[in-house]
Amino acid sequence: MLIIHEHGRKAAIHWTTGMDVPRAPLWIDLLDPSDDERRCAGAISGLRVPDRGDVDNLALSSRIRTDDDAMYLSIPYFADVDHAARDGGGHQPSPLGIVVTGRLLMTLRFHDSPAFDLASRSCDEQRWESSGDVLATLIEAIVNLAAKRMEDVSADLKKLSDRVFTTERLGTPALRDCMLEVGRLEGEQARNRSSMLGVQRIVSFVRAKQPEWMSDQVEVRLRVVDHDLRTLDEFDDQLTNKLQFLLDASLGFISTDQNHVxxxxxxxxxxxxxxxxxxxxxxxxxxxxxxxxxxxxxxxxxxxxxxxxxxxxxxxxxxxxxxxx
Structure with missing residues (x-):
């Protein structure tokens, strides 16, 4: 799918074969694109469209680099899923590629993303002036939804803690279910952690490079995002410690139950x-x-x-x- 946001136009364009090429594209969003969509994006942007192997590379030099006036940024493990999809399970992280220049932003992803949907809807509320505005809006949406997912994990941990620390004596099967829940929450938090680590590297790299297209307003927004990421990192440490505590408590109760027997x-x-x-x-x-x-x-x-x-x-x-x- 090829989604194009044009400068000065609120509604996004879902490009199909045979459509006219937009004159002033500001954000080109590729969602698991076909070869025709990749060629169209390359023709519109005048840039080399990265493939999955490029954005899936684990080498740091390949993840974040500059090429002429373009910045090539990528997150090898990007997990962005809402609460309902999380309960359904089966979501696997996939790479995310970002190419940003002074005139447009191009993104390459392989799964639906609530953060991208949120950033796209924000176009109806505010008028984007540059690719830097689009990049800041997208990163803010990713970080805000990541914070929401971490809050959901924290709420689930509170419920799990009430299940474990109860006056009633729990049997081994019930405690085993609690341990499985701890493992599920740890897996979800690990996916959040990998995504936030990639976003933090991108924000630090862009702020350090200070490209010409980054206005003072965009720099302030990225600085706020950088502070939020550090706060979320501390929150992640608290959640990790709580998960380890609940795991140790469940094992301790199982051991106590076996000692009673x-x-x-x-x-x-x-x-x-x-x-x-x-x-x-x-x-x-x-x-x-x-x-x-x-x-x-x-x-x-x-x-x-x-x-x-x-x-x-x-x-x-x-x-x-x-x-x-």
Whole structure:
């Protein structure tokens, strides 16, 4: 798909084969483009349209570089998905490429993005004057939605914490579900972290280069975004520590639950030792055993065996070793 935002025009143009070429394009957005759409974008912009291999390169020198008057920026792992899509799962990060010059911005992506939709809608509210305005608007949208996703993770962590730290005794299956939830939230936060790291590098690079097309207003907006990214980085550390704490707590509760089971088995085994000894003594085949001739020898033996089981249990109860079970 090829989406073109033209200077001075609010509605975006969804280009199809045979359409006229816009005269003053300001933002060329390529969404998993076909060969025809790539050729059209190249003809409109006069720039080399990067392919997926270019923006997927992990080398830092390939991710952020300048070529004549154009800046080639990329994020190899860009995960931008809203709360509803997150619950559905199955979202995989994909690379994002950005080419910016003094007259236009060109983006290359391979998945739908709420941040791009938000930046596109903002064109109806404010008039973009330069490619720098478009770039700042796009980065602001990415960062704002990333902050929203981190807030959603924080809210889910609060609910998970209430599930783990409850007065009711949780069994191992329930605690295992909590651990799976921790893993899901950590995976989502890792995707947010990779995206924000790429955005932070882009913002730092653009501010350090200070190209001619970056006006004072755009520089101020990028400075605010840079501060927001640092704040989100600290927030990410807090969420990571909370996730690790909940994981350790779940493992600790599972270990405690297993200790309770082992304690019950230990008490049971200790309580059955005396009757086993007594039954073994009275089960001997000696000729002279006085208890064999007693009238009440059998009920007496049964009673003593039961008493030998009851006394250890009462002793453990008195010492408090059976508390909680």
């Amino acid at each position: 082992m304690k019950v088995l230990t008490v049971t085994s200790v309580a059955t030792i005396p009757p086993v000894i007594l039954a073994g003594v009275w089960g001997m085949n000696f000729k002279h055993m006085p208890e064999l001739d007693w009238t009440f020898g059998y009920p007496m033996a049964i009673g003593i065996i039961l008493l030998s089981m009851l006394l250890p249990v009462l002793f453990f109860k008195w010492r408090g070793w059976l508390e909680g079970d």
